[in-house]
Amino acid sequence: MTTETTAPAAAPIGVAREGNWVRRIPWTLIVFLVLATVPWVGSRYDTFLAEQIAIDALFAVSLNLLLGTTGLVSFGHVAYFGVGAYVCGILMKTYEVPFIFAFPAAGLGTALFALVSGYFCVRLIKLYFAMLTLAFSQIVWAVAYKWNDVTGGDQGLPEIPFPDLDWMSAIPGLGDLRTNDQFYLLALAIIAVSLAILHRLVRSPFGRVLTTIRDNPERAAFIGVNVRAYQLAAFVVAGTFAGFAGALYGIFSRGVFADFVFWSKSAEVMIMAILGGMGYFWGPPVGAAVLVWLSQKITAYTEYWPFMLGTILLVLLFALPGGIVGGLAALWNRIQGRRRA
Amino acid sequence: MLEISDLSKSFAGFRAVAEVSLTVDTRQIAAVIGPNGAGKSTLFNLITGHLQPDSGTVRLDGRDITGAPPYRLCGMGIGRSFQRTNIFPNLTVFENLQAAFLVHRGRGRNFWSLAESFYRDETAGLLASIGLAGQEKTIAGTLSYGNQKQLELGLALASDPQILLLDEPTAGMSAGETHDTIRLLQRIAEERALTLLFTEHDMEVVFGIAQKIAVLHQGRLIAEGVPDEVRNDPEVRRVYLGHGLGHGH
Numbered sequence: 001m002t003t004e005t006t007a008p009a010a011a012p013i014g015v016a017r018e019g020n021w022v023r024r025i026p027w028t029l030i031v032f033l034v035l036a037t038v039p040w041v042g043s044r045y046d047t048f049l050a051e052q053i054a055i056d057a058l059f060a061v062s063l064n065l066l067l068g069t070t071g072l073v074s075f076g077h078v079a080y081f082g083v084g085a086y087v088c089g090i091l092m093k094t095y096e097v098p099f100i101f102a103f104p105a106a107g108l109g110t111a112l113f114a115l116v117s118g119y120f121c122v123r124l125i126k127l128y129f130a131m132l133t134l135a136f137s138q139i140v141w142a143v144a145y146k147w148n149d150v151t152g153g154d155q156g157l158p159e160i161p162f163p164d165l166d167w168m169s170a171i172p173g174l175g176d177l178r179t180n181d182q183f184y185l186l187a188l189a190i191i192a193v194s195l196a197i198l199h200r201l202v203r204s205p206f207g208r209v210l211t212t213i214r215d216n217p218e219r220a221a222f223i224g225v226n227v228r229a230y231q232l233a234a235f236v237v238a239g240t241f242a243g244f245a246g247a248l249y250g251i252f253s254r255g256v257f258a259d260f261v262f263w264s265k266s267a268e269v270m271i272m273a274i275l276g277g278m279g280y281f282w283g284p285p286v287g288a289a290v291l292v293w294l295s296q297k298i299t300a301y302t303e304y305w306p307f308m309l310g311t312i313l314l315v316l317l318f319a320l321p322g323g324i325v326g327g328l329a330a331l332w333n334r335i336q337g338r339r340r341a
Numbered sequence: 342m343l344e345i346s347d348l349s350k351s352f353a354g355f356r357a358v359a360e361v362s363l364t365v366d367t368r369q370i371a372a373v374i375g376p377n378g379a380g381k382s383t384l385f386n387l388i389t390g391h392l393q394p395d396s397g398t399v400r401l402d403g404r405d406i407t408g409a410p411p412y413r414l415c416g417m418g419i420g421r422s423f424q425r426t427n428i429f430p431n432l433t434v435f436e437n438l439q440a441a442f443l444v445h446r447g448r449g450r451n452f453w454s455l456a457e458s459f460y461r462d463e464t465a466g467l468l469a470s471i472g473l474a475g476q477e478k479t480i481a482g483t484l485s486y487g488n489q490k491q492l493e494l495g496l497a498l499a500s501d502p503q504i505l506l507l508d509e510p511t512a513g514m515s516a517g518e519t520h521d522t523i524r525l526l527q528r529i530a531e532e533r534a535l536t537l538l539f540t541e542h543d544m545e546v547v548f549g550i551a552q553k554i555a556v557l558h559q560g561r562l563i564a565e566g567v568p569d570e571v572r573n574d575p576e577v578r579r580v581y582l583g584h585g586l587g588h589g590h
């Protein structure tokens with residue numbers, strides 16, 4: 001498996017140079033600008049789809065900081081998504097706290113929870129680590145389901161208010177958008193900034209240290225890495241950004257419900273990361289886009305979505321082990337190689 | 342100076358290392374030898390914090406380091422290589438060494454700068470000195486076996502150790518590679534004023550470069566001294582009967 005950071009370095013110098021003009025185009029910015037036009041050029045349904053994809057993309061990238069970068073397989077990542085959703089939802093609905101405070105508070109609350117649960121999780125390795133993350137997510141689910149007074153129990157917390165977006169209406173061109181669409185633009189901006197931060201983090205010295213842990217924790221300890229401390233740091237960062245994704249999702253869904261935190265959601269986000277390619281920063285967002293789009297298309301025609309999901313996974317594991325982005329990268333390198341020859 | 346006293350370790354009742362005491366002076370080149378299963382790797386793992394000893398102490402320059410975790414020991418100047426090659430196989434050769442520099446120089450907490458721009462010169466210099474210049478962009482796991490061993494030595498050196506523990510640095514190498522590796526080790530130990538403690542099955546190598554030799558047998562230290570003393574020790578001769586001590590393997 002090659003990682004996002006190693007891929008450019010691994011390419012022969014000639015290839016890298018030839019690909020330079022392609023690389024120099026700010027693709028990320030273009031993608032976000034295009035996505036921002038959806039409320040104008042697309043239908044309400046398109047906006048709905050784009051928002052779902054964007055939120056899942058952030059969720060999947062946060063998981064991939066553990067999965068692809070640090071080599072930690074978490075089966076309970078949805079717990080942090082859920083805590084973020086509940087903290088933000090409860091603050092905004094029950095206590096009428098404005099979004100501008102409730103949203104950071106959701107990140108802080110999730111970070112604290114990730115710090116405490118992660119402290120225990122990183123003490124275990126491999127399958128035991130995975131099982132403990134699953135256990136924590138089941139605890140969060142049980143609390144969400146049973147603590148009626150605070151979480152609304154099995155009824156959930158419906159009708160979470162939209163943030164106050166009057167300031168946006170004052171901006172020329174945005175005034176006549178529906179509140180839904182205005183919130184979409186706000187969420188998109190928050191997600192773009194979050195992804196930019198995570199991208200930077202992955203390519204930083206801290207991110208490099210995480211990749212050494214993924215590759216070989218024993219050796220990492222012997223170049224001086226306090227493995228558990230770094231794993232915990234990655235766990236908290238990943239949890240916090242999952243919490244941000246969850247907070248946005250609660251408002252987007254107009255409610256927070258216990259089944260947001262059901263364990264199968266952890267599997268779903270893991271499939272997104274693997275489908276897109278967990279060796280690449282932009283793999284999980286691609287996986288999120290494909291999976292959300294497919295699930296919408298397929299459930300419109302058949303009820304056999306789980307069956308389709310299984311088939312997709314099978315094909316993926318055998319035909320495209322590097323995920324979609326991994327497959328595309330291999331194809332691109334081959335084309336470049338042929339052109340050079 | 343590394344002082345090991347009365348170090349013991351059992352695995353489920355089996356005494357893998359029993360009451361071993363050994364001193365390695367600063368800048369000395371010392372070897373631990375012994376038949377397969379004698380406890381050499383276990384002894385190294387006890388010194389470097391991979392295993393907790395049942396009893397006994399390890400001191401470095403008078404300071405008790407018994408059972409300290411590897412990442413701490415690394416910061417205190419102990420570097421090591423492993424019997425089974427132990428590198429970062431999915432990172433490039435450059436990234437392997439650079440990561441070691443980043444951690445050793447305390448940059449690991451920097452989460453905002455671009456990793457690529459750090460310690461390029463240091464990394465290039467070290468690559469040249471371990472004989473891997475020109476391989477920067479190779480994925481480490483695809484290197485030849487001998488080159489991986491060289492890279493592992495580089496990983497240990499990046500932390501600027503005072504003392505290097507090498508568990509069979511030439512295991513699995515061809516005669517030519519072994520020769521090169523030993524010359525490289527001698528040169529680096531000289532340049533960096535290192536203390537070396539290594540295990541090795543190749544007696545020619547051991548008697549060729551070690552200033553001090555310790556012999557382990559079934560977890561116990563049965564002899565210790567300068568090469569000539571050890572070569573003529575009756576018990577060592579008995580353990581190594583027929584192996585022709587000092588005349589190749």
Ligand SMILES: Nc1ncnc2c1ncn2[C@@H]1O[C@H](COP(=O)(O)OP(=O)(O)OP(=O)(O)O)[C@@H](O)[C@H]1O
Pocket residue numbers: 352357375376377378379380381382383384424
């Ligand atoms: N983790 C472990 N659990 C149980 N027994 C072990 C463990 N590690 C080592 N041993 C046993 O302890 C003894 C010493 O092993 P060790 O690896 O230290 O020997 P060695 O001298 O390095 O041998 P070699 O020359 O083959 O590398 C062996 O009998 C081995 O089976």
Ligand SMILES: [Mg+2]
Pocket residue numbers: 381382383424508
């Ligand atoms: Mg051994």
